[in-house]
Amino acid sequence: MQYEFIFAGFGGQGVLLMGQMLAHAAMDEGKKVSWIPSYGPEMRGGTANCTVIVSERDIGSPVVGSPSCVVAMNLPSLDKFEDVVKPGGVLVINSSLVTREPKREDVTVVKVPATDMANELGNVRVANMVALGAVIEATKVVAPDSLVAALKKNLPPHRQNLLPLNREAIDKGRSSV
Amino acid sequence: MQYEFIFAGFGGQGVLLMGQMLAHAAMDEGKKVSWIPSYGPEMRGGTANCTVIVSERDIGSPVVGSPSCVVAMNLPSLDKFEDVVKPGGVLVINSSLVTREPKREDVTVVKVPATDMANELGNVRVANMVALGAVIEATKVVAPDSLVAALKKNLPPHRQNLLPLNREAIDKGRSSV
Amino acid sequence: MSEKLLMRGNEALGEAALKAGCQLYFAYPITPQSELPEYLSRRMPEIDRVFLQAESEIAAINMVYGAAGAGVRVMTSSSSPGISLKQEGLSYIAGAQLPCVIVNMSRGGPGLGSIQPAQSDYFQATKGGGHGDYHLIVLAPASVQEIVDLTILAFDLADKYRNPVMIMGDGLLGQMMEPVSFPDRSDVVLPEKPWATTGYTGERPKNIIRSLELQPERLEAHNQKLQEKYADMIATQKRSDEYLTDDADIVLIAFGTVARICRSAIDMAREKGIKAGLFRPISLWPFPDESLAKLGDKERTFLTVEMSCGQMIEDVKLALECRRPVHFYGRVGGIVPSPEEVLDKIEQIVAGRCEA
Amino acid sequence: MSEKLLMRGNEALGEAALKAGCQLYFAYPITPQSELPEYLSRRMPEIDRVFLQAESEIAAINMVYGAAGAGVRVMTSSSSPGISLKQEGLSYIAGAQLPCVIVNMSRGGPGLGSIQPAQSDYFQATKGGGHGDYHLIVLAPASVQEIVDLTILAFDLADKYRNPVMIMGDGLLGQMMEPVSFPDRSDVVLPEKPWATTGYTGERPKNIIRSLELQPERLEAHNQKLQEKYADMIATQKRSDEYLTDDADIVLIAFGTVARICRSAIDMAREKGIKAGLFRPISLWPFPDESLAKLGDKERTFLTVEMSCGQMIEDVKLALECRRPVHFYGRVGGIVPSPEEVLDKIEQIVAGRCEA
Amino acid sequence: MARGKVVFNEDRCKGCELCTTVCPTKILVMSDKINKLGYHPAVVSDPDKCTGCAICARICPDCVIQVYRQ
């Protein structure tokens, strides 16, 4: 079984980190993983996205044309990636910032008001973890505990205090599905 | 018919010029010619030599293993090139500076006391033209007039006054054969 | 082997170099390899090694020359335009027989081109972008783990042969994160280098590092020595990998990132009942021609896929001695082909809709 | 045509460039091509053209870039190590599609090597020593007259294709004197260059000379445009010469100086009753593969002779599609093979004492 | 009556805030809304106080501001 994800949003939303944490968690579960940033000519500002693959066996192409899951943290990301989700795949939408309805009918759409929920938690920056919670709930790609463990292992020392908040954000995201 | 010459001596004896003048003369007679300097790693001092080919038809290799004529203006040149003269070829020796006898018996040896003769003419620098006179006499590769005409055409303006001297040197060389 | 770490290709390469005993690193920034100098600028001072940002790629390769001649493991890295600037230096290093590692995370060209991945420096790397008859050993990893393994191998081969070794990657490989583990190299004993310029104490003849030889006969003899070394590399250092080639009717040939993509395309083709397989050169020089030639013994079709206008295909044809049709599919300018488009090409070939 | 003059190759090249309308020349001294800058430093000021000795080979090639982009005929020259330093610039020039002429009077390598003649920069010239997919047109004269003719052609082709053209000679050709005559070019009209940066007056869109294209799709499209140009060169610009090939049992392949030597060896072979012939590529890129392939239609043996360890031989094999045995004879390090030793090799092959 | 007037090419503003910090009369502020580029553009809070000194325009890296003076 192989899962392919594209996480997309604007710079500052922490989309690259979302992907990395998922990859860490899956790796620690013994799966094969790969992560690539959209390494575009734009150096800063604008949109950001990354591709994560989680697989039981060796990963071929790290680039994916049609991922099994797309996470759109803002409207431009939905516009750009809606079409590429694999039929039957999952489309996770940050409904706080995405105003329009998705057009795809052959995919499972998961709407999470991630930014609002993060705001409720007191820190808009954890919107990414809310969305990531929704992702693992909808896809079951990794166990929630693995994700929390990955965060714990990989947050830099001066960010460790944010761990409980992140855990809450993940839970909130999961329960929103 | 193709003639190949190697002119060799020490720097300052004008061996490169000898070759060039012969090439000019032959070219003006409508023949194919090529001239290459020994373009060795030594940049200055030491020995100097050049290869001239005069031919009725297009010249293949401008490099010659066994020339039909070698002109040795000093002893080291004789040492270096005596062996390569084609059997039946011509070996011209500046006997003023070459003290030993040549070993080859299968070639025509022409001894010219070129340096001494040039000294007699009042200018040691025309030893090369004395030797060249001997060469054209011995090989008949070009007519003496062609050589004089070539000199006239190619001596720089401030050297034109040396023309009569050079002509004398050539004649002296020719008559010494 | 260390525990698994999730690392970027560029950073894993840096760490692998340190594991291999690389004492000095000289380079000049350029996208898409800058994570490598950035990583080493943090790590090397921590362990008392030398990180030095050179004033240019030319200075960097000549610093490598000096340090390698002093007998110490050393590396430089760059991307396409910067590698072009190193060509004189590489020719000198090869001529003077100095061991070192050069990394090219190549990008779209020609000229300034783009910062996106490409493989269009294949000719430069394998045929000799510099002057004179010389060869680099060129290794092309296809995963972050392989970056680690080949980087360590590169240092060992460099010393073994007193020859520069190039790691040829691309921007995508450098930016990608994958799990890696590092071998424990703490007990590896590095080879002695009695030829290095360390000071003439009189215990050995004085050591001179150079490539000048004004006497043609001696320069020819020196070249013959180099050629014998290359012949040994050709005999023993060809590396390649195969995937589902046994029963394949169509064999794809691709290296690095593109080989990964081809693997996915092959899986998709197999699902559609097309017997496709992959031949992946790991050493681009020496090119693994014999293994490929063996595949050419059977009636099969071949397809070279490159992020270039067609460079490795010449070596493929020579290896197959023109006995089999060799098709080509290439994307350039920083475009990474997708598995789907490669599959499409496979299907077209199988359907007889392409001329080789 | 002018009257016959006896000139050195390097100087004849300089005069030919002037005849071709070369307005500027930028270069850095290096043996064995220094007679060329020395000649032009005398001649160009006399006729109000620009001779400028650059601070380095890199500066020289970038000055060429600027002047070519300004729409003016321009040339640079060097020898092997200096040509290696120009590789980044050449890739930029090819990428930005600028017409210019580059001369390589090549010498023994690798590294500092020697100042004696060699042909071991064949790969660098023909496969692309710089990064990215690009090609130079490479012309290899074999006599001083041909230096003149091909230099003039080089300027014309450069403009026709907006592409750099390289004249590949060697030290021997550069030093040699032979009779030459110069065509009268006084009534030749040089092509317009509406793309040149001459100042934006508003009468045309602004002109930008560049090779950057950050959008991969556009860089790919640009590369396709370049490839189409190269395809046209391949279709129309292959040049070669043959000598006694019709009835030849053994065909020698050689370019430049070596081709001359082979001709003499062939004459000697014929005298001994061996039917030998010569195929001489004049354009090294595009390589005249079709004409050579035609010779391969008959049962014959081939012998490539190079002043290198074997570079052109790859193109020879590809051209012959590996249908015929291809032998190799090479001398390196500045050694010029003699007709006698080439003859010897021919005799050995004919006697069946060599394996291809 | 204002001595000067500034006109902002709003969609070019990158919200860098430099103009707001240099205006001697402190009449430039960042808007709440977001422009085409996704930035909060600078706007004039109190146009009447503008002296037309053009200091804002001179420091603007993006040539967003035209200045008129009486």
Added chain:
Amino acid sequence: MARGKVVFNEDRCKGCELCTTVCPTKILVMSDKINKLGYHPAVVSDPDKCTGCAICARICPDCVIQVYRQ
């Protein structure tokens, strides 16, 4: 009795004449004979006058001269 003495490594001399021009006592001259390298080497014409000042040796580019002093 000379205060100094110079010893020439004659076959290394390139006949550049520099030593002859700097010797304060003017006792160095060029020989008529030709050495192994083909040059006329410098020699001492009047050894007794040598002061051992070593000026000749210091200017010799080819380290031809050894100097002794009392």
Added chain:
Amino acid sequence: MRLVFDRPQSLADVQTHYCPGCTHGIIHRLIAEAIDELDVADRTIGVAPVGCAVLAYNYFNLDFQEAAHGRAPAVATGIKRALPDRVVFTYQGDGDLASIGTAEIIHAANRGEAITVVYVNNTVYGMTGGQMAPTTLPGQKTTTSPYGRDTDLAGYPIRVAEMLSTLVAPQYIARVAVNSAPNIQKAKRAIKKAFEIQVNDNGFALVEVLSTCPTNWGLTPEKSLRWLEENMIPYYPLGDFKVPKEVE
């Protein structure tokens, strides 16, 4: 009311890719103003560097060439020698001019090439992500000097204006900054003078402009201006380092 300040004609009416608050934009405008005022746009050719200003050709209404990294002075030399009556200028960053392109700028200056050089010193390699430059200040942290520039290992920041002023040929060499309105006015005058020198006296002129890189410095645009003033100007003093003989 009349229009007293507007975009200069030579500056293209397009959005730039520069980061918010990056002073590259100001410097572009000053160049365009100088060209407009001298009325030479139709005979001016710009040479863009490799660096953040690599796309400069999109931002001017002028013919342009893009040079390889560091080689702009050589490219400009080629253009100027080919077309001596044109006005040729280069626009170069500190990595471009003071590191990889050291030889090219020194020799163009030394030859007295009649070109104008605008040299933008922002103490880092902006485009490639903020690596250390030859101009990075002692102790300054960058992505390749994570512990701060160690002058024992990496030496001291190079003062280009001072170094080039030891050469005979250059006519005009100055250092300015664009961190405040008055300094911007001075910068404008210097840049204009550097073009005038070319147009009138056929000489080489270089203006070093102290500039900001908010993105890689990790500061807001406003704080960047302050950082420039407090850290750069003390090390890189402003002023004229070489002026034409007549004016001296």
Added chain:
Amino acid sequence: MRLVFDRPQSLADVQTHYCPGCTHGIIHRLIAEAIDELDVADRTIGVAPVGCAVLAYNYFNLDFQEAAHGRAPAVATGIKRALPDRVVFTYQGDGDLASIGTAEIIHAANRGEAITVVYVNNTVYGMTGGQMAPTTLPGQKTTTSPYGRDTDLAGYPIRVAEMLSTLVAPQYIARVAVNSAPNIQKAKRAIKKAFEIQVNDNGFALVEVLSTCPTNWGLTPEKSLRWLEENMIPYYPLGDFKVPKEVE
């Protein structure tokens, strides 16, 4: 009588390929004397240039590396950083150091690499046949300035010592000449000091040595010394341009 002057130990007892009267030979000897006197021969590594001194490695009893043309300072940097306790010096001509190698010398000096540079200025490219160098004097005829160096087109000779003295890191920069016995003694002291700076203070030191090229100048060795004195010294003044702080 005792031996008061003899070939230094570090100077190999072989014939050199230099032309008669070429002062490269004197400079070689001075270097060998300095190394002998400091007793560091067994830990000294030389870097030879491409230029007439390309074969320098044959003339010293020292380990040596041959650098590509102009790159000796980078090669020396590589050696010194690899083996910090060794003494590393480069020997470079004016074409090598002041033309193609401009960037490398400036940045090695600017980093304060603890190396010693002996820079031999003979106003021409000796090895390749006497072409114009960046140091060729105004009006001087060479094979590529047949009408004399035209400063309008080729600029002025570069004064390397002065230019490098604007940098902070270098410890010692001096210019000497080897045209007379007294000047040779001064040159000796400067070269020795340049090695001492490296050995004791871990600093960068450069000595520019005015030298002759009788062959390409077309003068006798003796006239060459005079030409140096009358033409070079006025343009290239002798003296210390930078001395270590302690000594200042």
